[in-house]
Amino acid sequence: MDAPGPIAGQENVFLNVPFDAAYEKLFVALIACTVAARLIPRCAIELPERGQGQLARIMELLQNCQLSIHELSRPERFNMPFELGLAAVLQLRGQHELIVMESRRHRLARRLSDFRIDPLIHGNGPLKLIAVLLDNLGGADPADVESIYRELTRVLPALKRRLRAADVFRKTVFDQLVSGATELAKDMGIFGG
16 A cells, blocks of 8 residues: 555544554544545554653644544543543643544443533444444545445455554554555545545
8 A cells, every 4th residue: 555645625633542452443444434534543653752751742643633533432441531631621722623432322421420522332343433433524425434444454464464563553554554545535536536
């Protein structure tokens, strides 16, 4: 997959997700969906450590994104709610928008009662994630995005072998998935003429 340039009008979107094997398929669906919605997926994994620490890098990336998507389906992971808090401060200042995703209904209200928001419920299913997120973002037909997702998951094992990556949560794999999704969306005419 070659690295095509960004599409005119694309905005950065910060993806706040758990970096665990169980989330891999959902992450690929999230990349396919955001690219098809004319967004540029950004993630902490793409930022190299240069002595400033993870928190400073995440905050800088959040401030350079107009929107962030926060996955809260892993209750044992505290990083995602913490990063959501950072984004919520930016939102309160009028500098940011955010979307929250969950796998089950009503769990967010019990775990984070001070934050009243209706999360998008995906039930841990990649195709459901695509459907509910596109309802919110727009930009493409779910069937087209599902085709992009299927192609990305088809090439993913060979990509991981070639890049000697155990999972998708490496900068090189992430970059290739974003480039591949962009190329596929262009080929399908999702971005128009």
